[in-house]
Amino acid sequence: MTETTPTVEDSRHRRLFILSDSATWCRATASKLLAEKNYRQVLWVTTNPPEQGLAMPAEKLHPRLGSELDALVFDAWTGFDPDSFGAATGMVRGGGVVLLLTPPLTEWPHYADPALQRFTTWPFSHKDISNRFLQRLVRIISTTGTARQIHRGSQLPELPSPPPPTVFDSSGICRTPDQQLAVKAICHVVHGHRRRPLVLTADRGRGKSSALGIAAAQLLQQGLSRILVTAPGLEAAAVVFQQASRLLPKAENRQGALHWNNSQIRFVAPDALIQHPQKADLLLIDEAAAIPAPLLERLLKHYSRIVFSTTIHGYEGTGRGFSIRFRNTLNRLTPEWKALHLSRPIRWAENDPVEQFTFRTLLLNASPAADDAIKKASPENCKLVQLNRDQLLNSEPLLSELFGLLILAHYRTRPGDLRNLLDGPALSIYVLLHNGHPAATALVVQEGGLDEALANEVWLGRRRIHGHLMAQSLAVHAGFPEAARLRYARIMRLAVHPVAQRRGLGSRLVTEIIARERDRGVDTIGTSFGATPELLDFWHRTAFHTVRLGLRKEASSGSHAAFMLHPVSTQGTELRQQLQSHLREQLPTLLTDPLCDLEPEITLRLLQNIPHSPATLTAQEWRDITSFAFGKRGYEVCMTSIRKLVISALAERDIATGLTSSDRELLILRVLQNHGWKALANRFTSKGKKQLITTLRRETGQLAESYALHHPELSYFFEPQKLKDTSKNAFFPR
Secondary structure (H helix, E strand, O other): OOOOOOOHHHHOOOEEEEEEOOHHHHHHHHHHHHHOOOOOOEEEEOOOOOOOOEEEOHHHOHHHOOOOEEEEEEEHHHOOOHHHHHHHHOOEEEEEEEEEEEOOOOOHHHOOOHHHHHOOOOOOOHHHOOOHHHHHHHHHHHHOOOEEEEOOOOOOOOOOOOOOOOOOOOOOOOOOHHHHHHHHHHHHHHHOOOOOOEEEEEOOOOOHHHHHHHHHHHHHHOOOOEEEEEOOOHHHHHHHHHHHHHHOOOOEEEOOEEEEOOEEEEEOOHHHHHHOOOOOOEEEEOOHHHOOHHHHHHHHHHOOOEEEEEEOOOOOOOOHHHHHHHHHHHHHHOOOOEEEEEOOOOOOOOOOHHHHHHHHHHOOOOOOOOHHHHOOOOOOOOEEEEOOHHHHHHOHHHHHHHHHHHHHHOOOOOHHHHHHHHHOOOEEEEEEEEOOEEEEEEEEEEEEOOOHHHHHHHHOOOOOOOOOHHHHHHHHOOOOHHHHOOEEEEEEEEEEOHHHOOOOHHHHHHHHHHHHHHHOOOOEEEEEEEOOHHHHHHHHHOOOEEEEEEEEEOOOOOOEEEEEEEEOOHHHHHHHHHHHHHHHHHHHHHOOOOOOOOOHHHHHHHHHHOOOOOOOOOHHHHHHHHHHHOOOOOOOOOHHHHHHHHHHHHOOHHHHOOOOHHHHHHHHHHHHOOOOHHHHHHHOOOOOHHHHHHHHHHHHHHHHHHHHHHOHHHOOOOOHHHHOOOOOOOOOOO
16 A cells, blocks of 8 residues: 655644653653754753753743744643643744653542642641542543554654644745734724724734734835733733834844834733733734733724734633623724634644644533533523533533633633632532523532631731632731631632623522531631722622722732622621721722822722711811802812712712712812812813812812711711801801
């Protein structure tokens, strides 16, 4: 029989080899196999590097993610971290090889994997972890046809020849027709109508970041003077600058700024773009799914020519949830937006065995249940189940639908979350099933319960206990050592299927968790999340109370972290009251410094979510308030009294709702957060300082009258009828 000649596509398929035996044998065999071929770019991911070759531990892999490899050796003897494995395999180009070194497959699930340290929370050890993740991985290796297994005594294969050179189109610029279309679409954002952003999506290895760089270079050549690039970090945008430099060889490129003639491409972090907006002919946003949606919305409002680019399935997190959630924002603000999806791989050929293996093992393409299976779900017809995780191990469809639901709910869901889902020792999984399909789910982790000595060490900042976010934060940052001694059930993720949202499934799930966790003897149910008005409203409706707000915005959400509690024991109730009292006392000071940029709507909800007693204003305080509101006295000489009124009045929903959102925003920004007149004039673009002061006088007067109406017993100094005669221009309290 004549041997079939390998096709070009075959030559660009990557190969996966599983070397399973002792650590010494695996490493020696990998070195021997690689030595037989003249691979130029080889990387070992290991903490036990070979005598020759580039090697690094998994945690130092991130800065190299933009590069390409001929061969990868991933040493699972030194730990199998799913995020690192997904990232490393994505660096191997078409025709390359991946060597995965493991213990014998039958023994691997029982191996004390060093990577388990990341998932092992105090007081558990690796002995408390069942290693379901590795059991599933071994099962896939044993049944898949995409990986060749090698062990002691088996015939060693000959590795394929080094990968073929990179193939470009006839122009030498793009590598696939998909990439050509993407470059053309990006350029059209500049040359076409304003306010028509482009959303560029692709799986990994499809060349979307390269397309951004190619288009940016072409646009500079066509006369554009300033293109801004933003991403979760400068390293995430490295490929954009590499491609632009390739097409502009005489350009000066350093530290996120490429200068060519009198034009430039410059990287600016997302939060810096919000705080200090800059002029640009075009804004390119790479890995948009990893940037908080509130920041993206503000960028969309400010820049009229903008491209969003994001990975749909990837170790960095997922863009699928972004695609669903952000679509509503695009439809509302820029209904003429365009979408383009790149499907053809660039780094490797289609149907690549390594990509198929990583997608299956890491569930990068997991999807929730089909819409038709969930569309009739309601709180009444769903069954609450607390899953035994062996059910997930033994039911791939259930695991895929559950993980797919988590992916949609949180854009930072990664392969490491899959391992935690299967193996996390302190984790409980609650699910609302509709005809056997997950309609909603919540992940709950047990925290706290530290003894007095350890709790004090945590409170003093001398010890950090892995996996106890709520207990540690309330002890260290809120300042209550007893908080670390109480037992918590923290709801770390809550997800509802998109077609079943706003029907009460989330509320029912939380109610059931409260009841069940109370029976397990915890002191309080807790949750922590990036604060948004909608999320604060949801948790407040389910009787959770805000007890702390992070002083800095989190990189993962772009929001301040809110910590909320629902106590279920006497000790839990006492702690909640103490924490809220402390927060109430601190808030006026915090709002003028670390929380001075907190969104006004979140500030308003904080004021209204903390129990308070209406303030009694003195005669002099009423004089200050009314002489500013109804007279001509300056704001600065009256602001202390005005602040006292605003804090107390806005804390009452009936009074606050009597103002427009714009009025509340100005009161919060100027009076509570002490924003300067110039900054306010920039924010309220139609108003200068004189107009702002006039508006603030009106708002203060309206607030004073409403407060007096609601609390006549506290406002006996305030007689607005005496102020009607403006010719007297004075106020004399009785």
